[in-house]
Amino acid sequence: MKELELRVAAVLLNQPNLLEANYVDPNWFENFNIRCVIDALCTLDPNERSLLNVFNEVQNKSAIKYSDLIKLQGMSITSANLSSDLKSIHKAYAERNLELGMQAYQNSKTKQELDNLSNAITELTRVDEEEDTGELDEAIEELKVRLTTNQPVGIKSYPKLDELLAGGLYGSMLFTIGARPSVGKTAYAVNLAYQILERDPEVQVDFFTLEMNKREMLNRFISRQAKVSSMRLKNPSNELTLAITRLISDGINWVRNHKLRIYDRILNLSGIVNVIRKNAAKSKPNKYVAIVDYIGLVKVNSRQDRWIQVGQITRELKILANEYNIPIVALAQLNRGVESRQVKEPMLSDLRESGSIEQDSNVVAFLYRPDEDDRSVVKLSIKKNREGQLGDISYYFEGQYMLFKEVDAE
Incomplete structure (x- = not known):
């Protein structure tokens, strides 16, 4: 996983504009130094994501050196697999969260811990969802359920x-x-x-x-x-x-x-x-x-x-x-x-x-x-x-x- 995280960081340091087309959460990254780099890239405005600005953001948070950033940026890596790499990192993060949630709920069976566990399960399920194929079966079944069970169709206000x-x-x-x-x-x-x-x-x-x-x-x-x-x-x-x-x-x-x-x-x-x-x-x-x-x-x-x-x-x-x-x-x-x-x-x-x-x-x-x-x-x-x-x-x-x-x- 460390190699995967390094690969994603290298791609984003070279092509920070890809952040606009891909959702990236710094919390997904297990390696602390890489997490700080990704956080800096996400925090900076698109036109400010230079190597020097990234270093200025991370130097007081981690032990990473400017030479490390230069080396990371210098890695010759294609961006073709960025989407699948991010999904793998997200899934690993969701699995870690689920494991921690299960342990916390075993130690303290409170409503809060149960909600946390439920959220962890939901997030892992979202990551595992298949790509959109354009099929209508799921939407049709959802409509049929609403028609037969009188489920609420929206959030109420006035x-x-x-x-x-x-x-x-x-x-x-x-x-x-x-x-x-x-x-x-x-x-x-x-x-x-x-x-x-x-x-x-x-x-x-x-x-x-x-x-x-x-x-x-x-x-x-x-x-x-x-x-x-x-x-x-x-x-x-x-x-x-x-x-x-x-x-x-x-x-x-x-x-x-x-x-x-x-x-x-x-x-x-x-x-x-x-x-x-x-x-x-x-x-x-x-x-x-x-x-x-x-x-x-x-x-x-x-x-x-x-x-x-x-x-x-x-x-x-x-x-x-x-x-x-x-x-x-x-x-x-x-x-x-x-x-x-x-x-x-x-x-x-x-x-x-x-x-x-x-x-x-x-x-x-x-x-x-x-x-x-x-x-x-x-x-x-x-x-x-x-x-x-x-x-x-x-x-x-x-x-x-x-x-x-x-x-x-x-």
């Missing part, structure tokens, strides 16, 4: 939204929500995540925030759950009453007891993709959602025009949704053109920077205020829906609590 989505957020869905600034797209995404977690605490939500920091996002979730003004959380003081303090504590406990993760330092597309891949691979069916807030702020290491970069972002997110059979919610900003029209309801052509957003998305919806004089009424208008209905949902929005409530929802 009742009316679930109805329009034909059951909820489903695997392989790229769900894009567009809005102009200050309409409340981040607040709506917080409420969507809250609804998902409230209705099924087993679902893991990964929330990538590129506009706010982790503290601000935490305040929004606590404000939503505890019904405490977000301003009180922004400027806490000794003047808080005991009752308000208890509500805030309840909100903190709610966050701790649900599988919510907030990422505020992962700004590059490659970083977002790697996190989603890693966490989605461990998740059970209908138990994972990723939310990206928002597409316009995602960085792509490319000098191409921004509309081409946006196309790459939506394409990568859609491929991920398909590959891991998960829903991904992406927020987007709309063109200013909608503000100059007499009718303020957005159209698909208002999506900013790229038509690829519409093309790659299964569902496209827009948040807007039908009446600017009444900021408490916000509509979500679904304008594209491949597997459900088009339609509008009215929400009551209470800004101080970051609360979106479906009007007339039961």
Whole structure:
């Protein structure tokens, strides 16, 4: 296995661009020095993966020398077997994890150890899955089972939204929500995540925030759950009453007891993709959602025009949704053109920077205020829906609590 890991490291040092086409997790590598090299390559931006930069990343973590990197890079190895080599390394890692999981569960038969063991089995099964042959037998059997057992078809959130989505957020869905600034797209995404977690605490939500920091996002979730003004959380003081303090504590406990993760330092597309891949691979069916807030702020290491970069972002997110059979919610900003029209309801052509957003998305919806004089009424208008209905949902929005409530929802 050491020889295999060296071979992969040599290929990637020579052709680091192959990292964009192959998913590589540094944790797969058993050799510590090689793991550090792979981690450095994955961490660095594509245009910064020089030998010197790699050495600067690893020199304080491992005993590897610059001369070792030169020697490794100098190995004459073809990249033709990279995909199969990575699969072998991944499988060996999954087998080690399974063995450790079995030992841990034998020593301590707790729910946590059982979950860890189950995740290890799932990961090994994924590695062993055969290549896609295009056969439809498995998909047909899955459909027949759903028809006869009335299995849930998606992750639940708001009742009316679930109805329009034909059951909820489903695997392989790229769900894009567009809005102009200050309409409340981040607040709506917080409420969507809250609804998902409230209705099924087993679902893991990964929330990538590129506009706010982790503290601000935490305040929004606590404000939503505890019904405490977000301003009180922004400027806490000794003047808080005991009752308000208890509500805030309840909100903190709610966050701790649900599988919510907030990422505020992962700004590059490659970083977002790697996190989603890693966490989605461990998740059970209908138990994972990723939310990206928002597409316009995602960085792509490319000098191409921004509309081409946006196309790459939506394409990568859609491929991920398909590959891991998960829903991904992406927020987007709309063109200013909608503000100059007499009718303020957005159209698909208002999506900013790229038509690829519409093309790659299964569902496209827009948040807007039908009446600017009444900021408490916000509509979500679904304008594209491949597997459900088009339609509008009215929400009551209470800004101080970051609360979106479906009007007339039961």
